[in-house]
Amino acid sequence: MNDRVRNEITGGVVIGPAIMGRDITLRLPARVPAALLGLPPWSAAFTGRDAELAEVLETLAPHREDGGSAAVVVTAAAVGGLAGIGKTELAVQAARAALSRGWFPGGVLFVDMFGYDDDRRRDPAPVLDGLLRALGVPGEHVPPDGADRARLYASVLAEFAARGRRVLVVVDNAGTEDQARPLLPAAGGCAAIVTSRHTLGLLGARLLDLDVLGPAAAVDMLDRTLRVARPRDTRVADRPHDAAEIARMCGHLPLALRIVAALLAEDPARPLSAIAADLRGPHPLEELRYAETAVRTAFELSYRRLDGEQARVFRLLPLNPGPEVSTRAAAILAGVDDAAARRTLEGLARAHLVERGTGYGRWRTHDLVRRFADDHGRLRAAADGREAAQSRLYDHYLTRTGAAVARLAPQNQVVDGFPDQRKALEWLDAEYPNLRATVLTAGSGHPEVALNLVLALPHFLDRRRRFNDWITLAGLARAAARHLGDSRGEGRALNGLGLALRQTRRFHEAIAAHQDAARLFQEIGDRYGEASALNNLSLVLRELRRFDEAVAVLRQDLEICRDLHDHYAEGLVLNNLGLALREARRPEEAVTVCRDAVRIFQDLGDAHGESSALNNLGMALREVGRFDEAVAVLGQDLEICRSSEDRHGEAQSLNALGLVSRELGRLEAAVTAHRDGAQIFRELDDRHGEAQSLNALALALRELGRYEEAVTAHLDAAGIFRDLDDRHGADVALGDLARTREARRSAGALISNVGGHEDERDGAPGAGA
Structure with a gap:
């Protein structure tokens, strides 16, 4: 045998037997086979996915070895999301961009696995047969066994990558990890994009869960x-409002938007307002259909993949009236323990039929998916125990709201799972949208739920300053009480309505509400209710500067509270009486009454009440000229407000400290206090408080000789008072403004005179010279 025979195979990847012989050189063509360029068409309307596209491309980009790097190199991106959210389009656009950058000279393999269509679902083994052939493997060399095919496929892709011909694999619409895994290249060689309606957390890929488009991108x-x-x-350009409304009712879901665009393109005379009206109808999912493409059909394929318990919980979730549901509330709905509910919700989230909400243990549903689930839920109402589930949820919200609000009262310690006020407030803040929505939806079928929930909420609504909501909810509660023939409930609803009306400066309506409440309570012999209504009536009378009437009402109220031995109510009444006495120009009496209020709240351990009483005491001490005592008292008030994170109380305390500081001649301190107070009032949207702080700020600035700043602050205050229809406040601010301008003129004249004298003196020597 000739030992000079040399065999060389270059220029490509050889699969199967190679011919051995003298000086044989086999070169594969450099051109990429047509089978490796197969991508579906991409859309020219692709938009709103810049960040997601960049994230996928970061995964696909070639990675160079850097020696000491400990970074994990991931070569597959798993794009998950709700049906119709644009997963395939993102994958195609990413593949197109990667090819244009020359990252995959070996080409791209694209395969749709139809993972959610029982009639067309594909197994990996036959798919591998086609992929191997597309890679140039002769049919006779494709193994019959699926596992052998997967090993050969991985080897071929690795060899392509080793020869500088990386291949991109796009596995579209995979139903599970097992359906996609055999089709992925080995790490460090080629790369892949997998799309699925599930989050494929066990695939070893970089996970990217798509959300709906933003409002502007949806319209675009x-x-x-x-x-x-x-x-x-x-x-769309001509009617942006209608377009935005359509996008919103489509839930900013790309599939729904494409269907609407197709309907519009089909009928050029159809106005956007007509489609918006159709989508506002009772069956929006039926409108989102074009030929064989429908949003409902897309959702149905995902729904069919759920197991029995997942499907049942999915159908019950729309019974929660608000935008999010907690794991606990879902467990109550389903009648299972929290752990079982959590596992079911995690499975639904993995399938993207629910989404994770604003925090751990909170869940939400896309609006169109919610409609879809509710339709199925109504069809299966009896089997699912829908009515009983609704009642359980309402009972849960009523019970937990009552416990949380009770925990806000300082005399209560651990109340039904709420160890402190912070936890109670956290729960109320998180669940308030659900509680509000429950009142709005329960009134017709469950008036007792609407009434009792509203009656439980005033302390929270006041603390969070949700006064416009309170007015709406109190009106619904009053209607529910009348429907139930519950006079006490109607009186309580009216009392709360009056409080909210006062805070929004609708004083005459507030007086009527409190007087009606007091009358109802008197008629049924409810002295506690009557006392509460009288106390609140006094607050409105004070706002209208009817101080003597307010004092008389509060004296009557105080007598009732003492007869009932209700020390908390007595403290509240004394606090308000102190205010009324001070405003009635009886400050010495006010100091005594406010001290009694402080003592009661301290005995009860009510920091919030103590803070309010201290504030009133400090202002009364100021009016009798005991300024140093006032500073000490108001300092205590400020410390309590800050430690309890009572921002509104902090602003009131700062404003009071500013007034006392000005009396003591500490003008810079007064300016700082008023500025800080005004800023907090502004942040809390308390415009009246802001206006009061601004006018007080102007007075301090005037005394510092900073007249221009003072004029601006007076004008701002007067403008706010006018906006709020507070004529007295506006008159005070404008009167102070006039005095500030007069002070500025006087100061200007003085400077002018002084300046003239100096000029005369300075000019004389010059003239003589």
Whole structure:
């Protein structure tokens, strides 16, 4: 045998037997086979996914070895999301961009696994047969066994990568990890994109869960998609409000937007307002259909993949009236323990039929998916125990709200799982949208739920200054009480309504509400209710500067509270009586009454009440000229407010400290206090408090000779008072403004005179010279 025979195979990847012989050189063509360029068409209307596209491309980019790097190199991106959210389009756009950058000279393999369609679902083994053939493997060399095919496929892709011909694999619409895993290249070689309606957490890929488009991007996509079909169509640009409304009712879901664009393109005379009206109807999912493409059909394929318990919980979730549901509330709905509910919700989230909410243990559902689930839930109402589930949820919200609000009262310690006020407030803040929605929806079928929930909420609504909501909810509660024939409930609803009306400065309406409440309580012999209504009536009378009437009402109220031995109510009445006495120009009496209020709240351990009483005591001490005592008392008030994170109380305390500081001649301190107070009032949207702080700030600035700043602050205060229809406040601010301008003129004249004298003196020597 000739030992000079040399065999060399270069220029490609060889699969199967190679011919051995003298000086044989086999070179594969450099051109990429057509089978490796197969991508579906991409959309010219693609928009709103810049960040997501960049994240996928970061995974696909070639990675260079850097020696000491400990970074994990991931070569597959798993894009998950709700049906119709645009996963395939993102994958295609990413593949297109990667190819254009020359990252995959070996080409791209694309395969749709139809993972959610029982009739067309594909197994990996036959798919591997096609992929191997596309890679140039002769059919006779494709192994019959699926596992052998997967090993050969991985080897071929690795060899392509080793020869500088990386291949991108796009596995679209995979139902499970097992359906996708055999099709992925080995790490460090080629790369892959997998799309699925599930989060494929065990795939070893970088996870990217798509959300719906933002509002602006959704409108842009609607416009672009329509103009692909009809380039001169300007309906979206001409009617931006209607377009935004359509996008919102489509839930900013790309599939729904594409269907609407197709409907518009089909009928150029159809106005956007007509489609918006159709989508506002009782069956929006039926409107989101074009030929064989429908949002409901897309959701149905995902729904069919759920197991029995997941499907049941999915159908019950729309019974929660608010935007999010907690794991605990879902467990109550389903009648299972929290752990079982959590596992079910995690499975639904993995399938993207629910989404994780604003925090751990909170869940939400896309609006269209919610409609879809509710439709199925109504069809299976009896089997699912829907009515009993609704009642359980309402009972849960009523019980927990009562416990949380009770924990806000300082005399209560651990109350039904709420160890402190912070936890109670956290629960109320998180659940308030659900509680509000429950009142809005329960009134017709469950008036007792609407009434009792509103009656439980005033302390929280006041603390969080949700006064406009309170007015709405109190009106619904009053209607529910009348429906139930509950006079006490109606009186309590009226009392709360009056409080909210006072805070929004609708004083005459507030007086009527409190007087009606007091009358109702008197008629049924409810002295506690009557005392509460009288106390609140006095607050409104004070706002209208009817101070003597307020004092008389509070004296009557105080007598009732003492007869009932209700020390907390007595403290509240004394506090308000102190205010009324001070405003009635009886400050010495006010000091005595406010001290009694402080003592009661301290005995009860009520920091919030103590803070309010200290504030009133400090202002009364100021009026009798005991300024140093006032500073000490108001300092205590400020410390309590800050430690309890009572921002509104802090602003009131700062304003009071500013007034006393000005009396003591500490003008810079007064300016700082008033500025800080005004800023907090502004942040809390308490415009009246802001105006009071601004006018007090102006007075301090005037005394410092900073007249321009003072004028601006007076004008701002007067403008706010006018906006609020507070004529007395506006008159005070304008009167102070006039005095500030007069002071500025006087100061200007003095400077002018002094300046003239100096000029005369300075000029004389010059003239003599």
